[in-house]
Amino acid sequence: MSHNVNRRQLLALAAGGAALASAGTPRRAEAKTRTSARIVIIGAGAAGTALANRLVRRLDGARITLVDPRVEHLYQPGLSLVAAGLKPADYVVSKTTDWLPDGVELVAERAEAIDAEVKSVTTESGRSLDYDFLVLAPGLVLDHDAIDGFSLDLVGKNGIGALYAGPSHAAATWQAASRFVEEGGVGIFTRPETEMKCAGAPLKHTFLIEDITRKAGNRGKADLHYAAPQGSLFGVPIVAEKVRMLFGDRGVTTHMKHTLKSIDPGAKRAVFEDAEGSRQEMGYDYLHVIPPQRAPEVIRQSGLAWADKWTDQGWVECDKASLQHLRYDTIWALGDVAGVPKGKTAASVKWQVPVVEDGLVAAIEERTPTETYNGYTSCPMITRVGRAMLIEFDYDNNLVPSFPGVIAPLEELWISWLMKEVALKATYNAMLRGQA
Amino acid sequence: MKELTFETLLAVFEEIFGAGLFWTMVALAVVVTLAYLFVLIRDRHIAWRKFLLAQVSMPFGAVAAVWFVLTMTHSQLADLGGPVDVILMLGIAGAGAVGAAILVYTAQSLVQARRPE
Numbered sequence A: 001m002s003h004n005v006n007r008r009q010l011l012a013l014a015a016g017g018a019a020l021a022s023a024g025t026p027r028r029a030e031a032k033t034r035t036s037a038r039i040v041i042i043g044a045g046a047a048g049t050a051l052a053n054r055l056v057r058r059l060d061g062a063r064i065t066l067v068d069p070r071v072e073h074l075y076q077p078g079l080s081l082v083a084a085g086l087k088p089a090d091y092v093v094s095k096t097t098d099w100l101p102d103g104v105e106l107v108a109e110r111a112e113a114i115d116a117e118v119k120s121v122t123t124e125s126g127r128s129l130d131y132d133f134l135v136l137a138p139g140l141v142l143d144h145d146a147i148d149g150f151s152l153d154l155v156g157k158n159g160i161g162a163l164y165a166g167p168s169h170a171a172a173t174w175q176a177a178s179r180f181v182e183e184g185g186v187g188i189f190t191r192p193e194t195e196m197k198c199a200g201a202p203l204k205h206t207f208l209i210e211d212i213t214r215k216a217g218n219r220g221k222a223d224l225h226y227a228a229p230q231g232s233l234f235g236v237p238i239v240a241e242k243v244r245m246l247f248g249d250r251g252v253t254t255h256m257k258h259t260l261k262s263i264d265p266g267a268k269r270a271v272f273e274d275a276e277g278s279r280q281e282m283g284y285d286y287l288h289v290i291p292p293q294r295a296p297e298v299i300r301q302s303g304l305a306w307a308d309k310w311t312d313q314g315w316v317e318c319d320k321a322s323l324q325h326l327r328y329d330t331i332w333a334l335g336d337v338a339g340v341p342k343g344k345t346a347a348s349v350k351w352q353v354p355v356v357e358d359g360l361v362a363a364i365e366e367r368t369p370t371e372t373y374n375g376y377t378s379c380p381m382i383t384r385v386g387r388a389m390l391i392e393f394d395y396d397n398n399l400v401p402s403f404p405g406v407i408a409p410l411e412e413l414w415i416s417w418l419m420k421e422v423a424l425k426a427t428y429n430a431m432l433r434g435q436a
Numbered sequence B: 001m002k003e004l005t006f007e008t009l010l011a012v013f014e015e016i017f018g019a020g021l022f023w024t025m026v027a028l029a030v031v032v033t034l035a036y037l038f039v040l041i042r043d044r045h046i047a048w049r050k051f052l053l054a055q056v057s058m059p060f061g062a063v064a065a066v067w068f069v070l071t072m073t074h075s076q077l078a079d080l081g082g083p084v085d086v087i088l089m090l091g092i093a094g095a096g097a098v099g100a101a102i103l104v105y106t107a108q109s110l111v112q113a114r115r116p117e
């Protein structure tokens, strides 16, 4: 709560001015499309919720059903801050139902099977939901079992962190990391070989722990290593170069083409496989694990995934501009589960939702859709407590800055830090409500 | 950022503070502004003695605003990394200074008006 009060004062002036200028502006009212279509959305996370809120405003009479067993809604971008001791665990937690609009049904169950031929989804209790249109937004699953010797109950103890696993594990990660900050030693920061959500997060964690160690006066005792299966530090070449320079400046040693395979938590040793396929063992005092990431079981089982791409990961086969399934024109993919080359961030969801909304409404109205997704992905790359780079890019690895000439994308800026620390959650929440 | 419209901005502010608090703050800002306009119109001139005291409060307002923002956002002055950061910081200081001045001036005028002549 104290955040609220303080931010109130911080932004009172701007807010007051904004409200004054807008006084009397009515909310835009759009003509609704009448339909009796049955729309099923699998997943009520960032993507499913935002879409549902927008669809109820566009459609009159549609039966919209969300399927999701998860009671808690997680603001996942906040996990990086929790794991650096900058926010409490409950900063990221709310309730799924807090965000859902009136007039939609939530089936609080896991979707277990999809039959795209008969257009039906079966839930874990055996309930079958027939649909006219289906949106796949179940996010992704973290495959912790892929790393031998690792299990989630190790997190927080013996120098092991895993901030992706959720709010309590992110808080436990900070417990382990804060010991490293005090005592120093060897810190190893990893990323998986698969596609992953927010590819900047492994880097952010490295930068944050480096900075906090430095500010604690213990940088001399700490030896930081970043190990990744890829050949470069980031998927966008110009950003990879910038990160390479920053790691050089901060004294972080990089080990490219190193895939974390197993750990021995008792002996505090991690085993990597290198480019030649040979074993490389490294001792650690702090190890940060981000496991391989894959589409949920229901997608991989239902025959809706790519057959010739990402075969070990199972992302939905869809058109990268319209997000419509390539074989079933009544199905769309949205969010992390989509089999497109970029875009596993909440910021991408914000750009994808209007595209799927338009595709769906156009199908109902029997017209051609006009909106397309260009791969927009954004990642406020924290480079130390108090500074970040606002990195935004598209399918073609072009930088697409929102504030060109004002906020330079490859410069470490305080204003970009403020975007992540203050504005991002608010923008995310506004997106959930379908307002951004 | 997609569709950075005025509505989006309002939605973002509502989210930062919660809708109730946000609109209460807006109301407070409006009240202070109206009170300031009220004393200007009522007195029909700027009272330079009050203005002097108001001016004295400005540096305090500026420093308080900057300190407050830095503390709230886990930041330090050393984090300013480019021109836009400096401009933003000057803006915050300026806002703090002007806010303090308006508040002090208005408060003085209102208090004085209540005194029997």
Ligand SMILES: Cc1cc2nc3c(=O)[nH]c(=O)nc-3n(C[C@H](O)[C@H](O)[C@H](O)COP(=O)(O)OP(=O)(O)OC[C@H]3O[C@@H](n4cnc5c(N)ncnc54)[C@H](O)[C@@H]3O)c2cc1C
Pocket (backbone or CB within 6 Å): A042, A043, A044, A045, A046, A047, A048, A067, A068, A069, A070, A075, A076, A077, A078, A079, A080, A109, A110, A111, A112, A137, A138, A139, A140, A163, A164, A197, A198, A201, A296, A298, A334, A335, A336, A337, A344, A345, A346, A347, A348, A349, A378, A379, A380
């Ligand atoms: C540590 C971290 C840092 C991040 N930082 C950023 C950042 O700085 N900026 C940014 O833009 N993004 C960031 N992200 C990414 C962002 O959080 C995700 O991209 C976003 O949440 C994706 O939304 P989604 O709806 O696809 O998935 P989710 O929000 O994960 O929601 C998926 C939902 O589907 C449900 N589900 C799963 N399987 C089933 C099933 N079989 N049946 C029914 N329901 C199911 C789940 O319960 C869940 O509620 C970060 C993520 C992490 C983990």
